[in-house]
Amino acid sequence: MGGFGHYLASHFDTLRLEFWSLFVGGVANGFLYGMVAVGYTLVYGVLRLINFAHSEIFMSGGFAGYFVMKALIGTSVPSGFATVYLIVIGIVVGGLVGAIVATILERVAYRPLRRRNAPKLAYLISAIGASYFLFNMAGKEFGRYSISMPQPYINHPVFKIFGAPVQLYYIVILIAGVIMFLGLDRIVAKTKLGRSIRAVAQDAETASLMGVNIDRTIAMTFIVGGALGGAAGFLFGLGTGVVYTMGFTPALKAFTAAVLGGIGNLRGAMIGGLLLGVVESLSVVFVQAAYIDVVAFGILVAVLLFRPTGILGERLGRAA
Amino acid sequence: MKQVLNNVLLRRFLISVAILAVLAVMTGPSGSTLTPTAGFTGSFAEHSSFFGFFETIRWVSFLFLAVVFFVVWTVWLSWGDRIKSGVNRAVSAPRAATQKRPIRWGIAAVLIFVALILPRVVTDPFWQAAMVEQIAVYVLLAIGLNVVVGFAGLLDLGFVAFYAIGAYTTAWVTGALPTPALFGIHMDPFFAIPIAILIAMLAGIILGAPTLRLRGDYLAIVTLGFGEIITIFANNLYGITGGSQGTALIPHFSLHIGPIKYLWGLKPVPYYYLTLIFVVLFLAAFSLLEHSRVGRSWTAIREDEVAAESVGINPLKYKVMAFAIGASTAGFAGVVTASQSNNIFPSSFTLSFSINILVLVIFGGMGSIFGVVLGAMIIQTASMYLLHSPPSGYQSSDLYIYLGALLVVMMIFRPAGLVPSRRRRREIVLSEAGEGHMDEVLTGDQP
Numbered sequence: 001m002g003g004f005g006h007y008l009a010s011h012f013d014t015l016r017l018e019f020w021s022l023f024v025g026g027v028a029n030g031f032l033y034g035m036v037a038v039g040y041t042l043v044y045g046v047l048r049l050i051n052f053a054h055s056e057i058f059m060s061g062g063f064a065g066y067f068v069m070k071a072l073i074g075t076s077v078p079s080g081f082a083t084v085y086l087i088v089i090g091i092v093v094g095g096l097v098g099a100i101v102a103t104i105l106e107r108v109a110y111r112p113l114r115r116r117n118a119p120k121l122a123y124l125i126s127a128i129g130a131s132y133f134l135f136n137m138a139g140k141e142f143g144r145y146s147i148s149m150p151q152p153y154i155n156h157p158v159f160k161i162f163g164a165p166v167q168l169y170y171i172v173i174l175i176a177g178v179i180m181f182l183g184l185d186r187i188v189a190k191t192k193l194g195r196s197i198r199a200v201a202q203d204a205e206t207a208s209l210m211g212v213n214i215d216r217t218i219a220m221t222f223i224v225g226g227a228l229g230g231a232a233g234f235l236f237g238l239g240t241g242v243v244y245t246m247g248f249t250p251a252l253k254a255f256t257a258a259v260l261g262g263i264g265n266l267r268g269a270m271i272g273g274l275l276l277g278v279v280e281s282l283s284v285v286f287v288q289a290a291y292i293d294v295v296a297f298g299i300l301v302a303v304l305l306f307r308p309t310g311i312l313g314e315r316l317g318r319a320a
Numbered sequence: 321m322k323q324v325l326n327n328v329l330l331r332r333f334l335i336s337v338a339i340l341a342v343l344a345v346m347t348g349p350s351g352s353t354l355t356p357t358a359g360f361t362g363s364f365a366e367h368s369s370f371f372g373f374f375e376t377i378r379w380v381s382f383l384f385l386a387v388v389f390f391v392v393w394t395v396w397l398s399w400g401d402r403i404k405s406g407v408n409r410a411v412s413a414p415r416a417a418t419q420k421r422p423i424r425w426g427i428a429a430v431l432i433f434v435a436l437i438l439p440r441v442v443t444d445p446f447w448q449a450a451m452v453e454q455i456a457v458y459v460l461l462a463i464g465l466n467v468v469v470g471f472a473g474l475l476d477l478g479f480v481a482f483y484a485i486g487a488y489t490t491a492w493v494t495g496a497l498p499t500p501a502l503f504g505i506h507m508d509p510f511f512a513i514p515i516a517i518l519i520a521m522l523a524g525i526i527l528g529a530p531t532l533r534l535r536g537d538y539l540a541i542v543t544l545g546f547g548e549i550i551t552i553f554a555n556n557l558y559g560i561t562g563g564s565q566g567t568a569l570i571p572h573f574s575l576h577i578g579p580i581k582y583l584w585g586l587k588p589v590p591y592y593y594l595t596l597i598f599v600v601l602f603l604a605a606f607s608l609l610e611h612s613r614v615g616r617s618w619t620a621i622r623e624d625e626v627a628a629e630s631v632g633i634n635p636l637k638y639k640v641m642a643f644a645i646g647a648s649t650a651g652f653a654g655v656v657t658a659s660q661s662n663n664i665f666p667s668s669f670t671l672s673f674s675i676n677i678l679v680l681v682i683f684g685g686m687g688s689i690f691g692v693v694l695g696a697m698i699i700q701t702a703s704m705y706l707l708h709s710p711p712s713g714y715q716s717s718d719l720y721i722y723l724g725a726l727l728v729v730m731m732i733f734r735p736a737g738l739v740p741s742r743r744r745r746r747e748i749v750l751s752e753a754g755e756g757h758m759d760e761v762l763t764g765d766q767p
Binding site: 049050052067108109117118119120121123125128130131134140144145147248250288290293294296299301304305 | 345346350351352353356359360364474475477530531534536538540541542544545548551552553555556621671673675678682686715717718720721723724725726727728729730731732735747748751752753754
């Protein structure tokens with residue numbers, strides 16, 4: 001017991017010292033998880049199924065951002081206004097490509113099955129197939145090794161909170177994340193599109209009787225989720241680089257975040273993402289870095305077993 | 321513009337061109353990070369031979385194929401039903417004949433005979449090795465996964481975990497790991513078989529008992545995560561698993577019973593016969609299982625869980641059972657592979673492996689044992705052929721592009737697989753008509 005007590009005491013000491021720097025990194029990661037989790041939750045809301053290929057939307061956003069950055073930056077070192085404009089362009093292009101890939105995905109891998117009213121197992125398998133097709137295709141066309149993205153800024157600590165330096169990269173994620181979350185929340189709560197998404201999520205059949213175009217709403221849901229996923233892919237690639245398999249682990253974690261917040265629940269996905277990011281970041285103190293993914297997985301299993309409806313509960317219709 | 325696009329024929333032609341364009345890129349040359357467009361442009365601009373007839377540019381070949389595709393599609397739309405009914409009439413007599421018991425036994429005997437003489441016919445060392453490592457073992461894995469996916473209707477994406485558990489158990493029992501061997505003695509891999517089966521089965525129960533209550537799509541993700549976790553542990557527990565280096569000290573199977581002494585060495589053919597025996601045993605066991613009380617319970621749960629429960633079937637119990645049986649088959653396959661290749665590396669236990677096995681089951685036909693075996697043989701032979709004599713532009717890792725595309729295509733056009741299980745096909749048809757309750761587990765709102 002003494003040994004374990006000592007272990008805890010020393011680790012809590014590290015935790016106290018490192019808390020804020022880990023927290024800042026965790027929040028930044030959490031925003032990225034949240035952006036991807038929103039894609040899972042939206043699609044789950046309208047189709048009642050997990051979009052297994054969402055990781056590849058993320059990946060394609062990352063690659064799109066990489067190629068745009070490479071073309072625009074070259075060897076120069078942008079700063080000031082150029083930085084802002086480059087980041088906005090990266091996010092827009094990443095989001096656009098993510099939305100396009102999501103649309104194609106819905107058309108090819110989901111819609112034919114929906115037309116036929118296929119069993120859900122078929123959707124899962126078809127999405128897994130699409131995911132494998134997409135990321136291996138990216139590997140074939142763009143090489144199978146990781147490449148770092150040309151940076152639109154010199155990443156440096158901007159200010160400190162409680163002694164922890166906050167890097168520019170984190171601030172970029174934070175601003176982009178807050179804007180996207182608020183925008184999405186408003187879209188779903190206020191616009192006609194948002195109303196139809198919620199209506200389909202609550203009861204697709206009744207919604208269609210009320211004149212909601214189901215096909216269009218589902219396509220738009222994929223586009224909105226895909227745009228956020230693609231933009232997140234660009235922001236992720238900015239920090240970690242891009243590689244054809246980059247989607248897998250973040251997507252698995254984003255899914256965990258979506259379940260943690262309550263799948264089908266938009267605000268839940270954002271909160272779940274932040275929570276997972278912070279918990280995962282802080283767990284570095286207690287476990288070796290190699291086992292970080294195990295922590296996220298443990299959280300997923302624990303949530304599924306003890307509170308499968310997540311923190312805020314399921315249902316897209318009721319939330320937002 | 322919109323009116324033009326609504327023209328049915330034009331639309332069909334554009335879709336044909338798009339499909340063939342994707343195929344052109346799939347089969348075309350690879351690009352790289354520095355030349356990201358090289359793959360795409362090369363796919364259309366490179367010179368290639370048109371099926372050996374004449375030299376041309378790729379886009380000409382593929383445009384021609386798109387036209388052929390378009391024509392076939394159009395003909396199929398107007399004649400398809402007649403062709404289908406004609407084919408059905410033609411095969412209905414042989415199909416009815418295969419339902420008769422003596423004929424079934426006869427077919428089985430012929431197949432076993434062919435399997436027995438196969439090493440005499442195929443003498444190429446590459447193919448002899450492939451027959452064991454890539455075909456026989458994969459058939460075993462596929463019929464194991466078929467119990468989980470086909471019989472019980474559960475999507476298991478972490479099948480590789482149990483395979484890894486079997487392989488590592490073999491290494492442990494035979495004393496090939498840094499950790500002390502079980503009972504302190506280095507046993508023969510034969511003794512690893514029951515231990516590996518038991519441990520894999522236990523792992524299946526431990527993973528399955530809590531998670532099989534969940535909706536099917538959650539189960540898929542949890543099993544996927546479990547597969548990754550096992551690899552992470554194998555990679556990082558240096559003192560126990562040997563870390564990323566794995567181990568290369570696993571002995572071959574050997575037999576010492578009285579005067580009989582036999583050592584399975586590096587040659588593939590003895591392993592082929594050994595694996596064949598096991599495959600036949602497992603096939604027989606699963607065929608019996610399919611029509612047993614357990615098999616019928618699986619069918620009942622798959623088709624309508626609520627109804628099954630109301631007649632006294634405990635769904636969780638039977639799901640865990642399917643999971644454990646599938647896991648133990650994978651564990652067993654792990655023993656065979658570990659002992660045959662002498663070495664194991666964590667890097668070979670990837671999600672792609674699980675997906676590969678899933679493709680075999682889906683392609684062959686979920687729930688149809690014959691279909692799954694046939695599907696496994698076809699796909700594995702094809703992938704080995706691509707490895708053995710790759711066409712220009714093909715890299716071994718491109719295989720998953722084709723497997724992924726195959727999954728999507730199967731789900732759109734033939735969800736019940738190449739040789740559908742009759743029961744499964746009926747379920748899918750009923751479910752599509754909105755009458756069945758298949759996968760209620762997946763559609764239900766209760767998590």
